[in-house]
Amino acid sequence: MNVAFYEKVWMWAAGILIAAFLTTVVVGVAGSGMQPPSHVETIDPTAVEQDPRFAQPGVTVHERGVTVVVVGSMYAFTPNEIRVPANRPVTFRLTSRDVTHGFQIVGTNGNTMVVPGYVSQFTTTFREPGEYLIVCNEYCGIGHHMMHAVINVEAGSP
Numbered sequence: 001m002n003v004a005f006y007e008k009v010w011m012w013a014a015g016i017l018i019a020a021f022l023t024t025v026v027v028g029v030a031g032s033g034m035q036p037p038s039h040v041e042t043i044d045p046t047a048v049e050q051d052p053r054f055a056q057p058g059v060t061v062h063e064r065g066v067t068v069v070v071v072g073s074m075y076a077f078t079p080n081e082i083r084v085p086a087n088r089p090v091t092f093r094l095t096s097r098d099v100t101h102g103f104q105i106v107g108t109n110g111n112t113m114v115v116p117g118y119v120s121q122f123t124t125t126f127r128e129p130g131e132y133l134i135v136c137n138e139y140c141g142i143g144h145h146m147m148h149a150v151i152n153v154e155a156g157s158p
């Protein structure tokens, strides 16, 4: 079969691009521990405060790890200061009272959408103590750019 030179060049270029795209997926899954959401739990967004799962947002330390319950609303996270221990699994459970928000722990792989009507959940472990910024990364309205919170990761036991 006789393939023209430029056609060969484009076939190789397309093949290299496909390989590069697949590599980003493999690196994301195997290297950075990223995963698609696997947790489907619903909630009435008009009655978040009355729901026992979200009535008292905050940090709970238990034997197997730490659970952080966070409510997103225009334009704040409740609580907006979170203290967790380093080197222990921290499970975040989030929901929204109004519109879709984002919850991104800057500089880590902790990142989820916060969708009204649903409970978002992910677990991560902070290896490095320090202060981490949380930002809303889904445009949610006029005050979106001010919507943030802070996690203080403390060395040693909480």
Ligand SMILES: [Cu+2]
Residues within 6 Å of the ligand: 073, 074, 075, 100, 101, 102, 136, 137, 138, 139, 140, 144, 147
């Ligand atoms: Cu927001």
